[in-house]
Amino acid sequence: MTRVLLTGGSGFIAAHVLDILLERGHSVVTTVRSEEKVQKIREAHPNVPTSKLDFRIVEDIAQEGAFDEAVKIDGLEAVIHTASPFHFNITDTKKDLLDPAIIGTTGVLKAIKKNAPSVKHVVITSSFAAILNPHKGLYPGHIYSEQDWNPITLEEAYLNSSNGYRASKTFAEKAAWEFIEKEKPNFTLSTINPPLVMGPIVHYLNSLDALNTSNQRTRNFLQGKCKEEIPDTGVYLWIDVRDVALAHVKAIEVPEAAGLRFFATAGKFSNKAICEIIRKHFPEYHSELPSVDVKGGDYPEGPIYGYDNARTAKVLGIEFRSLEDSIVDLVKSLKSVGA
Template sequence: MTKVLLTGKHTTGGSGFIAAHVLDILVKHGHSVTTTVRSEAKAEHIRKAYPDVKIDFKIVEDIAVEGAFDEAVKIEGLEAVIHTASPFHFNVTDTKKDLLDPAIIGTTGVLKAIKKNAPTVKRVVITSSFASIVSAGLGNAPDHTYSEKDWNPVTFEEAEQNPSFGYRASKTFAEKAAWKFLEDEKPNFTIATMCPPLVFGPVIHSTSLSSLNTSNQRVRDFITGQYKNEIPDTGTFIWVDVRDLALCHVKAIEVDAAANKRFFITAGYYSNKELGQIIAKNFPEYKDQLPGADVKGGDYPEGGIYKYDNSRTKEVLGIEFMPLEKSITDLVKSLKNLS
């Protein structure tokens, strides 16, 4: 059993989707968990989900405030921190304030807090993203194989042009800041970063279709009829199930070989068209909401798509990725309970 602090939003969209599943696996693996929440009401929501498990809570109202985690990490005998709290949404009015600052200050803030106030911590795991790996300038890049060696070359100037660039930059700069902290500060702890692309899978601890993480929103849009006449472009053609991603986070505090490594976590390819086909095959009740066989769009690009190397995740963390059909089927089943 390891004493773990988990940061995340848990009951809202974005990173809370991942945090909820990480919490689930930490509990199943028998770890002692303290988790950050933004309010006592959020803590009560989680207590109800785990009535037979002792989970402790620390309230962190705003991760972008300097010193936000100073008190949260003061836990006697704390051994590991899993930091999932970072924004992923495009509802942005000010890219720096809404995306860049929360990601960068949140990540460096938690590392500073651990070094200053939690000397017993040995492992830190940080949720990053494929956004910190992918290069927009390469396009579909059928000749390129992405791996942990790749870094997004986005600049601050580009980041402020639009929310999409801003999001990718926020993940890139936050992850680079973490590695720079490790190099400059030489703390007692190691770091592992998790770099997933789109994250699908069942929703837990969520209460409404409007609060879904960005990746799952496209599946919601299929079953609510928004793609009936035209399927939008896929955009990012690789994915992972949230349960596999959550397991990667937990394995990274359990496996010695994960220390100071970056992990590119993907199960493989998908297209929006395939998502529609999986839903149609498994949920005939949505027939009237789904695009017909002759509806165009959402397919793979004609010239091919980039390759990926996920061997480090498989070999070091021992992950066997679940198939797309299971992930999407389980997701749709979970959405049926929401309104």
């Protein structure tokens, strides 16, 4: 059993991380933004004692010193940092995206070094956004792996919100690795870099209006928003939320994970494929789905980039779920909150 601090425990990925940590016998303290979130999570785990599941409230992770008190936990051995700033509107790229991502990430590392000397390993949720090279488009012939870094510049970050998001993920992860190199703390670091994350929601924390971006495309199919045309897929790589959550947990359990990035992806998908899975398994939504001859949402005609997920499979022992299993379970979970 490991004593683990999980930041942002009510998030889409983190809620699954929490379940897996508890299932595997770990003792968890999780940060959330409000007492309301504490109550929701407690009510969902009524038989788990405080010794196994406890809470710290951190209202704003972008504040300097936000985690200084939260990490003061007796016997704390590992930290899984999934928390990311929450904003309704992006009006200022630096203030709303860059600063919170970088300060939130370096802030938790500083707090651990200063106040939690017993911590041996830290895992941070990064993103394919920190790997992808947006200048290359479909990048035919290229195989993306942990060796790749998004070359985005600070100037490019300010051009639009998409660039701002990718830059925030890239700069935050780079800042984490630089911290390890310069500060030489007692703990090691691993990062998990998923592309689009799909799969079932933890229903007591979610509504149809509060879905993560990746799952919104499935919700939109169910609500009849794509009848005339299936939207472009965008990024053609995905992973199931339960697989990426398990990757986070295995990264604190497997000593060989120390010091590594993990490009966690199950492979390629398309919006059209999602539509066809829903059509196959859920006849009750047929009237909301685009008809079979509606255009859009398929793979491009030419070749696109490949991927190398061997490190995640080999080092962490992850066996990736199929797109079909993931979407079927997602739709069932969306039905549970009124889809």
